[in-house]
Amino acid sequence: MNNNMFQGDIDPDLAALLGVSTSQAGPSESNTTPNYKDLFGTEDIETPNGIEVDLTQNTFPEITKPFATIPLTVFSDPDYYKKALSGEGDIAQRVHTILQKFLTTKDPKDRGVYRQQLTTAYWDFLLGIARKTPGKIPDNKKFLLRYGILHPGLLTPEDKELFSKIIVDNELNQPIYYLDEWFKAIGTGVIKNSTTDEVRVAKNNEATRLKQLLEKAEGRRDAARNLLKAKSDERASYEKALVNAVQIIAQHSPIPGFPDLQSVYNEVQKRAFSEIQELLKNMAKADRELDSLLKEFSQAQADVQILEDKVREAGADVAVDIKAIDTEFDSVRQMVKLTIGRQGNHFPILVKEYFHCGPNEIATRENVIKQLAWIESIDPEAFCRVYKNKLNRIVPYVILVPSYGEFGICWEPFDRFNRATSRGRIAIPLYPKNLNLAILSAVGDLRWQNAKEKASYYWMEEGITGNYYQWFTSKKLKGDVKEYFIQDYILWMTKESEGIQKLDKEVRGIFWRYIPFSQSIKDKLRGRSYVYQELYQRDINRSLSDGY
Structure with a gap:
């Protein structure tokens, strides 16, 4: 830590503020814990958009407005x-006192x-504010939780101007959440809690047991609903193609010399x-599957309704x-600790001495969408999972945490109660x-965990995790195999996609097979080097074999 980080001139507004007594700066109305029952009347609760999974959406929206105009x-x-x-009670006064010192x-x-x-x-102190997010909270508290801005005087005028132009609302309807939005969604039940190791339920806690059963039932229902929509859209696409084909057949030109006769096909x-x-x-096949999925959804919906009634009764x-x-x-x-790492800067408050991001370097929602779209342009299956032999694009929830972190992390690859279509x-x-x-480290982590969960007990033998693990052990490498994989994934995306050979030959072959580039990149690399030409030919050979 730079022990002289706050030496020298202090912002005049902050200096004046620190000159007042702690009793003035602390809360004057109440020093007790808020009564949340009174605070959250039903009319004050703002239910956020759950942003349901749409299996028909295959791209991220284009960012045309990266920052607000006003x-x-x-x-x-x-x-x-x-x-x-x-x-905020006594804890706010304590924060002020320690900050002053x-x-x-x-x-x-x-x-x-x-x-x-x-x-x-x-x-x-933040926990108290997080508890209030389901209701209406002032912008000061919202942005304190969202950005870590405890006092604007700790930032430069340029920094304050930058934050004032960040778009506040989720105008693009993507599953990317700032911290205040995330806690609001969790508190109102729109999004379920992130998984933890503490999943045991006391036998006598019937209400909690019923809620967990309800979560499983909701997972089955949501999976059935998403598959139902996807299958309905699939049938509609066939119908549209049929109409086009019939129109082609029905178009005839007159036979030369016989204007009242139409030409042959x-x-x-x-x-x-x-x-x-x-x-x-x-x-016909899609319609049969649609009928089957409709029955599954109806049964799942009925199960949810029964459990919801029991939960209310409990x-x-x-x-x-x-x-x-x-x-x-x-x-x-x-999550914050993991993004920072052991040796990183764990100071939780935004200050000018530590903040060095420009407009395109801060992880705003719009900047993150740009980066995710770039990743998907190179790795088209980055956010895809296979279910019932169908590859579904399911963008994960992205939680933007206010930290001076270096790494993005995957907390969980999918909901344990809905492996089919959950985020x-x-x-x-x-x-x-950077x-x-x-973001690349987070997506690499997501890819590894998805593949590992899919392979289950055989993750060291099958798929990308199995092949990579066997290479890892054959090289007698030490350390966390996942960390090695993530670093190689970053090289794959940033270097190998440009034809710059940085990976081990065997690893390159594994990634080419299991983390394929888009076809346009493959075609480009094919002409760059014999190395990629050979991998391209392997694709062709596999496609002609029964085992592909």
């Missing part, structure tokens, strides 16, 4: 800090002690006959689940050293 004024509010702390002390050792105390107190029209026969077969159905937010808060803290969860640090590498 900047926010909240960061210029001289009372931002007071409003952010107000109403931390900023004014000259002793490096004391500053280190206060830094640690401030970190601990700040996280406790040409070669294109004759081919349409066989295409129509195939389309009719596909339509008293486990509440408008806002504070316990769920508390549990998720612990998970998010772990995974990855966390991205808002202030990374945004591209942070």
Whole structure:
């Protein structure tokens, strides 16, 4: 840590604020824990968009407006800090007291002690704000939770201007969440808690047991619904193709010399006959599968309804689940730690000494979408999972955590109760050293965990994890095999996709087979080097064999 980070001139607004007594700066209205039952009346609860999985969506939206045209004024509010702390009880007063000592002390050792105390107190303070997210909270508290901005005076004028132009709402309807949005979705039950190791349920806790059964039933229902929609869309596409084929057949030109007679079928029209026969077969098959899926969905929906009634009877159905937010808060803290790493900067407050991101380097929702779209252009199956022999594109939930992290991480590859169509969860640090590498590490982690879960007990033998693990052990490498894989995935995406050979020959072959580039990139690489030409030929050979 730079012990002199706060030496020198302090922002005048902050200096004036720190000159007042702690009783003035702390909450003056109440020093007690909020009554959440009173706080969350039903009319105050804002239910966020759950952003359901759409199996027919195959691309990310194009970013045409990376920043807002009208900047926010909240960061210029001289009372931002007071409003952010107000109403948060004794913990807010403690945060203010420690912050004052931390900023004014000259002793490096004391500053280190206060830094640690401030970190601990700040996280406790954040929990109180997280619990309020299902209701309406002031912008000061929202952006404190979202960006880690405790006081705008700790930032430069340029930094404040940058944050004032970040688009606040999820206008593109993508499953990418800032922290305040994430806790709101968790607290209102729109999104389930992230998985933890503590999954055991006390035998006498009937309400909790029923809620877990309900989650499983909802997982089956959601999977059936998504597959139902996908199959309906598939049948509609066949029907559209059939109409087009019939229109082609029905088009005739007059026979030369006989204007009242129409010409015979040409070669294109004759081919349409066989295409129509195939389309009719596909339509009949899709319709049978649709009928079967409809029955599955109806049964799953009935099961959910029965369990919902039982949950309400057991008293486990509440408008806002504070316990769920508390549990998720612990998970998010772990996510933050993992994005930073052991040797990174764990200071949780945004300050100008540590913030060095430009407009394109901060992990805003729009910047993240750009990077995810770039990844998908190279690795088309990055967000795909196979279910019932069908490859489904399922973009994971992306949680943007306010940390000076270096790595993106995958928390879970999918919901354990719905492996078919549920979203995974990855966390991205808002202030990374390199945004591209942070997101690539998260997607590499997601790819590894998806493949490992799919292979189950045979993950060291089958698929990409099995092949990579066998190469790893054959080279007698030490360390975490997943970490090696992620680093190789980054090289695969950034170097090998450009024809720059950086990977071991065997690893390149594994990735070419199991993490295939888009066809356009394969075609480009084919002419670059004999190495890629040989891999390209292997694709052709496999496609002609029964075992492909």
